[in-house]
Amino acid sequence: MQTSKVKPGELTTEGEPTHNNVIRSGEIVCQEVTKHFPENSRPAVDHVSFKVAAGDLVVLLGPSGCGKTTLLKMINRLYEPDQGQIWIGKEDIQTLPVNQLRRQIGYAIQQVGLFPHMTIWRNIAIVPRLLGWDEEKINMRCNLLLELVGLSPTYLGRYPRQLSGGEQQRVGLARALAADPQILLMDEPFAAVDAINRERLQSELLIIHRKLHKTILFVTHDVEEAFRLADKIIILKDGQLIQYGTPVEIVVKPENEFVAELVGSNNLLRKLSLFDVQSLLEAKQYERHNSFSKASFTSIQPQENLRTALSMLLESGAEQLHVVDNKGKSHGVITFQDLHRLLFEQFTSPAAELE
Amino acid sequence: MSYFFSNFSYVMQLFGQHLRMTLIVLFISLLISIPLGILVVRVRWLHGPVLSILGVIYTIPSLSLFVLLLPLFGLGLKPAIIALVAYAQLLLVRNWVIGLTSVDKAVLDAARGMGMSSWQRFIQIEFPLALPMLLAGTRLATLSTIGIGTIAAFINAGGLGVLLFQGVITSNYDKIVTGSIAVSALAIATNYLLRFFERRADLVIRGDAK
Numbered sequence: 420m421q422t423s424k425v426k427p428g429e430l431t432t433e434g435e436p437t438h439n440n441v442i443r444s445g446e447i448v449c450q451e452v453t454k455h456f457p458e459n460s461r462p463a464v465d466h467v468s469f470k471v472a473a474g475d476l477v478v479l480l481g482p483s484g485c486g487k488t489t490l491l492k493m494i495n496r497l498y499e500p501d502q503g504q505i506w507i508g509k510e511d512i513q514t515l516p517v518n519q520l521r522r523q524i525g526y527a528i529q530q531v532g533l534f535p536h537m538t539i540w541r542n543i544a545i546v547p548r549l550l551g552w553d554e555e556k557i558n559m560r561c562n563l564l565l566e567l568v569g570l571s572p573t574y575l576g577r578y579p580r581q582l583s584g585g586e587q588q589r590v591g592l593a594r595a596l597a598a599d600p601q602i603l604l605m606d607e608p609f610a611a612v613d614a615i616n617r618e619r620l621q622s623e624l625l626i627i628h629r630k631l632h633k634t635i636l637f638v639t640h641d642v643e644e645a646f647r648l649a650d651k652i653i654i655l656k657d658g659q660l661i662q663y664g665t666p667v668e669i670v671v672k673p674e675n676e677f678v679a680e681l682v683g684s685n686n687l688l689r690k691l692s693l694f695d696v697q698s699l700l701e702a703k704q705y706e707r708h709n710s711f712s713k714a715s716f717t718s719i720q721p722q723e724n725l726r727t728a729l730s731m732l733l734e735s736g737a738e739q740l741h742v743v744d745n746k747g748k749s750h751g752v753i754t755f756q757d758l759h760r761l762l763f764e765q766f767t768s769p770a771a772e773l774e
Numbered sequence: 775m776s777y778f779f780s781n782f783s784y785v786m787q788l789f790g791q792h793l794r795m796t797l798i799v800l801f802i803s804l805l806i807s808i809p810l811g812i813l814v815v816r817v818r819w820l821h822g823p824v825l826s827i828l829g830v831i832y833t834i835p836s837l838s839l840f841v842l843l844l845p846l847f848g849l850g851l852k853p854a855i856i857a858l859v860a861y862a863q864l865l866l867v868r869n870w871v872i873g874l875t876s877v878d879k880a881v882l883d884a885a886r887g888m889g890m891s892s893w894q895r896f897i898q899i900e901f902p903l904a905l906p907m908l909l910a911g912t913r914l915a916t917l918s919t920i921g922i923g924t925i926a927a928f929i930n931a932g933g934l935g936v937l938l939f940q941g942v943i944t945s946n947y948d949k950i951v952t953g954s955i956a957v958s959a960l961a962i963a964t965n966y967l968l969r970f971f972e973r974r975a976d977l978v979i980r981g982d983a984k
């Protein structure tokens with residue numbers, strides 16, 4: 420795996436004429452959105468309302484059959500809602516030309532759906548070609564995107580069949596990003612990938628999200644995945660929105676027994692395992708008191724989860740752990756106190772500040 | 775085989791007639807079955823009735839169908855072509871429909887989600903991915919046309935069937951053998967050629983083409 424050397428500026432296409440863009444914002448608003456398939460007794464999506472801020476990575480989480488895919492497909496109008504409205508920025512998506520809308524929203528699915536008879540180049544080039552980009556620009560874009568998703572440009576001439584599942588999913592992601600959309604819809608994109616590759620893909624998605632600031636709506640039924648990725652989580656059950664909040668809020672203040680059960684709020688160790696060291700540091704950062712003692716020698720990497728941190732604290736008997744990334748850079752310290760406060764909600768969370 | 779060598783140009787003329795008849799039938803058949811197949815796939819409830827009707831037509835004995843068409847179209851090539859086109863529909867439509875419906879749903883979902891219009895999806899995705907099945911149907915329909923086409927000589931449509939009928943009437947075995955070999959040669963060559971295209975198309979959709 421190569422880490423990407425792409426600079427953020429190269430990945431946006433600012434030179435594009437914007438007059439034919441139907442989407443000018445990354446903000447998504449759903450209001451009372453309902454979809455009832457005639458063959459089912461209850462609606463697949465039932466009066467769901469929420470707002471996703473531009474640039475947020477929001478995870479739709481819930482058990483299989485709870486309406487995640489249906490909700491996602493209404494945002495690029497693969498399904499039309501029976502009731503309610505969806506806006507992107509100030510535009511009601513019903514008023515936008517449907518194919519224009521879809522070309523400006525990236526879409527990646529679990530089965531990837533690469534076109535088997537086309538090379539990787541052709542697959543990625545689909546939307547840019549629909550938008551009438553010239554060949555040279557598409558070539559540059561393809562090379563950049565492959566680098567971004569960690570594949571060598573030699574893959575451009577290959578066919579999907581010649582790639583592993585994880586590699587195909589990377590191409591799927593590159594294809595979704597091809598025309599530099601402001602919004603990405605991802606439906607369980609990593610569910611069919613093996614555990615090791617799934618973790619890599621998750622980290623890479625986070626890196627890409629930090630670089631590109633796309634609004635990402637990410638569907639999953641995997642609680643760990645949701646907590647690893649999400650800025651905010653929407654919990655769905657039987658087509659209804661049960662809770663919408665940051666991972667910390669959801670763990671600390673589960674709306675009901677269903678959510679508590681789902682995220683395992685009753686189990687402290689399980690709760691800790693849902694957060695990584697980095698997220699604790701970020702929570703602490705809002706308080707600006709980083710007592711940093713040189714005496715701490717036990718170190719931990721930022722991406723480790725807090726359950727590991729706890730066991731390291733217990734094993735070493737140290738008061739605090741020194742957070743050091745794999746390049747040796749220090750990120751601060753975490754203590755027993757911090758873990759306790761995270762679990763029992765004594766941090767002023769960034770979400771709490773917004774309210 | 776002495777008949778073949780002494781009547782070389784006559785046999786070749788009949789061979790040419792047979793080939794021409796087959797090509798005309800193939801052309802018209804495809805012109806009908808491609809849109810018909812698309813219609814059947816888009817309008818689901820048509821599937822059962824259309825394929826049943828084509829199935830029934832396919833089971834009518836060829837001699838009776840030719841004779842049934844006599845009062846309407848008289849003798850000659852025209853009623854022969856109509857009958858052969860009717861026969862070819864079952865094999866063509868059935869294969870084409872299977873090809874179209876077996877295109878991976880995830881692939882079509884992705885194509886729709888990326889904003890390809892239905893025409894773009896058809897041309898760039900569905901048609902190429904269903905092509906091997908269409909070609910397989912075309913090959914079967916062509917072979918069946920070549921075979922049944924021999925009977926068309928009975929209503930004065932010409933072709934290699936002429937040798938067979940004349941041979942039977944005059945008990946000229948040499949003529950029957952010549953006719954049979956010529957028909958087989960045409961069928962085998964056609965099979966080989968169409969098979970080649972079919973394999974190519976198959977490699978292309980599997981992403982293996984060089």
Ligand SMILES: Nc1ncnc2c1ncn2[C@@H]1O[C@H](COP(=O)(O)OP(=O)(O)O)[C@@H](O)[C@H]1O
Pocket residue numbers: 456458459463481482483484485486487488489490
């Ligand atoms: N195209 C459809 N036709 C009829 N029912 C559907 C369709 N798609 C989904 N459903 C039903 O809607 C409900 C929600 O499905 P879905 O959105 O796929 O759930 P999830 O993605 O959360 O697993 C399920 O009960 C499913 O059977």
Ligand SMILES: [Mg+2]
Pocket residue numbers: 487488489
């Ligand atoms: Mg789903």
